[in-house]
Amino acid sequence: MGLFYKPKNATVGDVIPFYDEGKWRPFYLKGNRAYFGDDRTSGWTMLTTEDHLQFTEQPTGIRGGTGSVLKVEGTYHLFYCTFQQNPKRETIRHAVSRDLSSWETLEEDSFTPDGVLYDLTDWRDPFVFWNEAEREWWMLVAAKEMGKTARRGCTGLCASKDLHHWELREPFYAPHLHTSAHECPDLFRMGDWYYLIYSQYTDRFQTYYRMSRSLAGPWIAPETDSFDTRCFYAAKTGTDGRDRYLYGWNPTRYYDMWKFNPPIYPGKDYGSYDWGDTLIVHKLVQNQDGTLGVTVPEAVDHALTVHNETPLVPQNGSWTVGPDSAETQNPFGYSSLLFENRVPELCKLELELTFSESVQELGVALQVDEAFGKGYYLSLQPHRGRLEFKSALRMYDEGGWTFPFDVELERPARLEPNIPHTLKVFVQDSILLAYLDGQVALDARMCDYTHRFFGLFASDGTAKFYKIKLLT
Incomplete structure (x- = not known):
């Protein structure tokens, strides 16, 4: 038994929350590091849980980076991203399924940034939602806007009438604060407030949030604008219609992935943090002034009884x-x-x-x-x-x-x-x-x-x- 989920011989990377037909079905990016056993799987993996304690998992066959999942008229839509080096390019992609088991990538729906509104190098982590007021689908993207300053990290915006053809629009949120893209964007409404969540590894290495009364902004930075420490990253939220949970990962310090560890320290406590490892789920708390806190999910809180x-x-x-x-x-x-x-x-x-x-x-x-x-x-x-x-x-x-x-x-x-x-x-x-x-x-x-x-x-x-x- 464990309180926090970690797959056997693998790691939990970015989590894509999804709730469907009475069960939590969060997807995650599965990594293997140095494991090469016959049971090795990687890529997008779907978890199923009712309590955030007991999980089963199923591979999807999708290989790529973070995105979002939604269900429209009986069809599941999975948006994700892929990466190219030399030159660095990132592409948003679209896959569909009728049963959450077999996925088909629609290659004709793939698209990249334009080099006019958005830099060609950063274009990932698509988050898709229905904008009822505009009667169209909106996609938030981890991006960099074009401009002179190095602080061009932003939350990009695209719009679509059919989930297949996307129009690039001016950034959804561009505070000129960060030098890298706003990773893993997420947006939801709770009561009278909208909340924008994103993660950043420049300036600070944390998951941030902003709040607004309107999708048009302004996006307010609360006094405490993050949820957890450096040891909780790439967090996104999901809801069952009653409660909302925040899913992120706690990293190991074992592998020196960035080749930055202090050379004479014999232990691990001062190693640099790796990418991913163990799933951490917080329950969101909304305060009277609209600010957010986090607490322990009930099932985790009551799991240990001796x-x-x-x-x-x-x-x-x-x-x-x-x-x-x-x-x-x-x-x-x-x-x-x-x-x-x-x-x-x-x-x-x-x-x-x-x-x-x-x-x-x-x-x-x-x-x-x-x-x-x-x-x-x-x-x-x-x-x-x-x-x-x-x-x-x-x-x-x-x-x-x-x-x-x-x-x-x-x-x-x-x-x-x-x-x-x-x-x-x-x-x-x-x-x-x-x-x-x-x-x-x-x-x-x-x-x-x-x-x-x-x-x-x-x-x-x-x-x-x-x-x-x-x-x-």
Whole structure:
């Protein structure tokens, strides 16, 4: 059993959500890396699930990049892209099916950018939807507009009356912010708001969103305009008509795909991130002001049911410890304690916490050693308004070497003193996924240390941790 889906001997790349006839049928780009067994498959692969926990999969025969799937009058339409090098060119393609098993690519429907509105080099990840107001199909495209600046990444736009012939139009969204195309565009309406989602690896490496009252814009960048860390990418959404979910991938750090790893570090925690690996699904939350948060899907939240005792052993500072609680009062120093439990390969740690106004940081340690030094730390920092992931080497003198490899492993968070906050921490092998207050998600990887200890910590004030549950 697993909480997060990973295919055997393969990796999950970009996910294309789709819901059909009462079941989730998300497609994904399947990669194999160095596996060459007889059961190897790759390319577009269809998953089937009812709960985002148990999956079956079926290959499609489609080879290419990200796109979208829709059903019109009994026919399934799959839009995707293919790639050419020397010179670099990308082509949007169209395939159809009556049964989701056998697909026919309509070669005559393929098209490329024009070199007038859009650069010839970037033209991928088509997302197709019906624009009711205009009575036509619209296609959003990861593209670059023509222009003098290097910051030409945009969400391109095409329109069609029949899903076969497409007219190129002015960019749908072109903020002149990014130097590469807006990858994996997605658009949906929730209540009175439209939301545009795209992913970017220049400026920041994250999935962004923008919001507007109208398809014509303006597209507002909210105060927190992303969903997760550097360890969650290429996310797109799907809905069953009731709830909406965000599908992305958490990458490994094993393969040095970009040949950029630090040459003298013996482990994996400071390797560069690879492309794809494990499917992560968040449930979207819409706030009263229209902004979006993310929380854990119910089936994942309730998947682990075995309660474990959690004996707590204070180390530094003054602690009051109960069966499922711990409180420290240390106004001028750092308090730490260890669980007697070692971190299981698959588990959920859940707790609530409160803290005083003076607290500088508090949180949960994972895979920490008995000296409470090297390990991984989920640090809530109220005065900085963030939840941060700290990795092992930062606790030692060599920590200065690591900072180029630790970027974007933090999330903005509203951390108010003297009120309860909830923290849910999921571990699956080296994956760490934390949810704060049902609004904030933080994905990370813990590559170098396993089977060590949980811990709690707080600095410069009073902190209480309670309703502590460890589930396996």
